[in-house]
Amino acid sequence: MGAHGHGSHHGHHDGHVHSHASAPGPGPAAAAPLAEDPGQAPVPSGTWTCPMHPEVVRAGPGQCPICGMALEPRIITTAEEIANPELDEMTRRFWISAALSLPLVALAMGEMLFRGTSISGWPLVWGSAALATPVVLWGAWPFFTRGWASVTARSLNMFTLLALGIGVAWLYSVAVVAVGLVAPEAIPPEYRDHAGAPSVYFEAAAVITTLALLGQVLELRARSRTGGAIRALLRLAPETARRIEPDGAEIDVRLEQIVVGDRLRVRPGERVPVDGTVLDGGSAVDESMLTGESIPVEKSPGATVTGGTVNGTGTLVVAATRVGADSVLAQIVRMVGEAQRSRAPIQRVADQVSAWFVPAVIVIALLTFWSGG
Ligand SMILES: [Zn+2]
Numbered sequence: 058m059g060a061h062g063h064g065s066h067h068g069h070h071d072g073h074v075h076s077h078a079s080a081p082g083p084g085p086a087a088a089a090p091l092a093e094d095p096g097q098a099p100v101p102s103g104t105w106t107c108p109m110h111p112e113v114v115r116a117g118p119g120q121c122p123i124c125g126m127a128l129e130p131r132i133i134t135t136a137e138e139i140a141n142p143e144l145d146e147m148t149r150r151f152w153i154s155a156a157l158s159l160p161l162v163a164l165a166m167g168e169m170l171f172r173g174t175s176i177s178g179w180p181l182v183w184g185s186a187a188l189a190t191p192v193v194l195w196g197a198w199p200f201f202t203r204g205w206a207s208v209t210a211r212s213l214n215m216f217t218l219l220a221l222g223i224g225v226a227w228l229y230s231v232a233v234v235a236v237g238l239v240a241p242e243a244i245p246p247e248y249r250d251h252a253g254a255p256s257v258y259f260e261a262a263a264v265i266t267t268l269a270l271l272g273q274v275l276e277l278r279a280r281s282r283t284g285g286a287i288r289a290l291l292r293l294a295p296e297t298a299r300r301i302e303p304d305g306a307e308i309d310v311r312l313e314q315i316v317v318g319d320r321l322r323v324r325p326g327e328r329v330p331v332d333g334t335v336l337d338g339g340s341a342v343d344e345s346m347l348t349g350e351s352i353p354v355e356k357s358p359g360a361t362v363t364g365g366t367v368n369g370t371g372t373l374v375v376a377a378t379r380v381g382a383d384s385v386l387a388q389i390v391r392m393v394g395e396a397q398r399s400r401a402p403i404q405r406v407a408d409q410v411s412a413w414f415v416p417a418v419i420v421i422a423l424l425t426f427w428s429g430g
Pocket of ligand 1: 107108109110113121122123124125126
């Protein structure tokens with residue numbers, strides 16, 4: 058790794074070359090022409106935040122410590138579109154859980170609707186346990202980890218309730234089955250069905266899990282779609298630019314390697330890579346991206362151009378004036394992203410409600426359990 062550094066040519070002092078081996082980040086070697094490492098994708102950079110809690114800022118993907126939602130990148134780059142592992146994972150858990158829960162519901166309904174004609178008693182209990190247990194232990198696993206995280210972070214949220222509800226329903230059922238096997242007479246008759254088997258809540262645990270997973274899938278899918286809108290904006294900027302070196306040579310470099318003052322050639326039909334001032338040449342540029350005006354604007358030396366606009370039939374030589382996060386396009390993208398994430402006033406109400414709702418539900422459940430037993 059880093060071996061490129063020795064081959065890096067003009068513009069760098071020797072001292073930099075000697076120090077390259079210890080530098081972990083993109084050091085001087087990153088300025089090498091694009092052609093040297095065509096397959097290397099840009100490293101995902103920037104910070105991650107919760108769509109509901111902008112104050113949460115993390116260096117990488119994860120879960121919000123307040124509400125447990127999956128974090129999303131604060132600055133979306135075109136590179137992240139390739140995979141959404143969170144969505145893939147939840148989708149897989151949902152489909153498998155749904156496939157196991159459907160027969161479970163059919164079994165439970167059959168027992169209720171056609172008492173005596175469907176399977177009941179111990180076979181129903183064992184069938185329910187076999188179908189529900191993988192759903193609870195594997196399908197609901199993300200809810201348990203987030204529920205536990207909410208407890209350690211002392212920020213109870215919907216995942217606390219989900220983890221408690223699913224976990225208690227399954228644990229209670231397992232315990233009652235164990236008691237029913239060892240000492241069936243210890244279970245009061247009203248907690249047994251007509252065949253003598255204990256009443257269990259396996260199907261409830263599985264159905265809650267499946268529905269909660271469906272909610273996660275729908276939410277993540279909606280969020281990845283809004284990210285897609287921003288990526289469509291980002292794609293307006295080309296990935297590379299043709300830089301004119303001090304010696305007159307022209308090389309294609311990645312957009313993020315352009316610095317203010319670089320001279321860039323914009324060929325006919327290309328998109329202008331960054332904001333800049335025209336030094337040489339003449340062309341008409343389609344700026345409809347910014348203005349909505351479809352008639353191209355004539356550009357001659359001294360005129361300003363904006364990254365993302367489309368050059369016409371002429372060639373321009375442009376001096377970069379604003380690059381990266383300072384460019385007009387980046388500012389548009391940032392504003393769109395902030396608008397999408399900005400917290401509706403109702404969210405504050407939702408936070409306050411859940412701060413009381415979740416503990417209240419737990420207290421009521423505990424009181425019910427003690428008084429009912
Ligand atoms: Zn959050």
